[in-house]
Amino acid sequence: MKLSWLDIRGLGELKEAVLQEALHHRVEGVVTDDPADLTGLPPTLSRVLFPTGDALPDKFGEATIVVVDPARHGVTPAELALKHPDLEFGRFVEITDAPTLEEACEAARTERWSLLLFRDPTKIPLEIVIAAAARSTGSLVTVAADVEEAEIIFGVLEHGSDGVMMAPRRVGDAAKLKAAAQESVPDLDLTELEVVGTEHIGMGERACVDTCSHFREDEGILVGSHSKGMILCVSETHPLPYMPTRPFRVNAGAIHSYTLSKDERTHYLSELQTGSKVMAVDIKGSTRMVTVGRVKIESRPLLSVHAVAPNGRRVNLILQDDWHVRVLGPGGAVLNSTELKPGDRVLGYLPSEDRHVGYPIDEFCIEK
Incomplete structure (x- = not known):
């Protein structure tokens, strides 16, 4: 402090x-x-x-x-x-x-x-x-x-x-x-989610979040279709064929998706812009705030990933349907999204509260 x-x-x-x-x-x-x-x-x-x-x-x-x-x-x-x-x-x-x-x-x-x-x-x-x-x-x-x-x-x-x-x-x-x-951001308790299926859902807009920070190899941002369940999307710090690494970037997901900011407030990926703050999270749940330098929104084929938490809560992530878009698994395993199959495990986070304009609030809310 x-x-x-x-x-x-x-x-x-x-x-x-x-x-x-x-x-x-x-x-x-x-x-x-x-x-x-x-x-x-x-x-x-x-x-x-x-x-x-x-x-x-x-x-x-x-x-x-x-x-x-x-x-x-x-x-x-x-x-x-x-x-x-x-x-x-x-x-x-x-x-x-x-x-x-x-x-x-x-x-x-x-x-x-x-x-x-x-x-x-x-x-x-x-x-x-x-x-x-x-x-x-x-x-x-x-x-x-x-x-x-x-x-x-x-x-x-x-x-x-x-x-x-x-x-x-x-x-x-x-x-x-x-x-x-308030220099520190509270750490998060991540959980292992089990993939139950994936599906190709056609074209849509996805957002690459380019930050002003250098992500570590075990670090990314949490993204999800629903406010009560997110998956840890890895940054482009890991080598890929045909292109250089971009350690400042997370190919995050479809533009409707939530991500976390300060005080666990959610933002739609479509809302982010130069100067916005997002929460970087590593596989141990350690967090820090990073500044957005730009957001690239482009039309791409999309893949829907369905997972389930140990408590039965269902989690969804829609991201670009391409092999080079990755998420993080237990122990920092880097998983290509298009190769995910039922039974695979990914790291995620389960916020306990619903949202109103991004702020946590205890109220009745159904997301599906």
């Missing part, structure tokens, strides 16, 4: 509403320059004091973390820690050139907390600091101008910053920041 800190300094009348929203969405920290703002906040929240003036207050109130700028405040975190062993201290660094970048790297290596403000739009300096802190036990918190930048910061160099501090502009920004900090 990444850390989300809300900077409430200078919010004025908006401050109380933002605080309530922060508590409701369980952000990890609130940053202020006034110790009075921290009074009465719950112990589950990091209460961060970051004075804006040149002098530190005589008392830190109920702060649990105090961030200082040694150049402005005239004291280092280490010196303060000796006087206040019950508090944690951090160093603020504004990165504008090579010397301040080196200062940030040193802070990342040695301080318990490093609060970093990068003035240039490039994220290369942040990459350097993250690399410098690779073996550090401290935490990096990077200032973001908005939620969009926060999402980028969380993903820099794959590891990303440990946290983001952002000043909200309106009520609702706390919820968006917290959502951006």
Whole structure:
């Protein structure tokens, strides 16, 4: 879990509403320059004091973390820690050139907390600091101008910053920041499905989903005709005759088919477009979100694959009727769809809820 800190300094009348929203969405920290703002906040929240003036207050109130700028405040975190062993201290660094970048790297290596403000739009300096802190036990918190930048910061160099501090502009920004900090996608419990038959069903449109990511050999996306049953379609990472591998692509299925996105929301393959998010899944059920670069929809002969789960639930997948279109079986076996026969086993997923505009919902619904 990444850390989300809300900077409430200078919010004025908006401050109380933002605080309530922060508590409701369980952000990890609130940053202020006034110790009075921290009074009465719950112990589950990091209460961060970051004075804006040149002098530190005589008392830190109920702060649990105090961030200082040694150049402005005239004291280092280490010196303060000796006087206040019950508090944690951090160093603020504004990165504008090579010397301040080196200062940030040193802070990342040695301080318990490093609060970093990068003035240039490039994220290369942040990459350097993250690399410098690779073996550090401290935490990096990077200032973001908005939620969009926060999402980028969380993903820099794959590891990303440990946290983001952002000043909200309106009520609702706390919820968006917290959502951006949710770096992991819950794993899924895959199940083995038994193929009970296939049939050639004629022409239709199928979608190739081309992503901005490199799929692993045991990874693909879940696709199915019904929201309560999907089959794991493998990416084109495996060699094929007559064409090169395309490790970013999944020849996924007919355009009416469902696939999974964040929070297990379903999307029709026909809805996907540049910038959409889909869930990549491997044979162990490990998941990650990947970004769609494009979707290719073309008319092709189609094959309908019928399978059944151990609990009797029937699953259907309609995909391109061609030998090179594949699905994944137990142990990562790569199975050519046109060679599937009754008794073969494929990997699938059985969502437990029906769908309304893609969102899980517990209601009466029959799909057939």
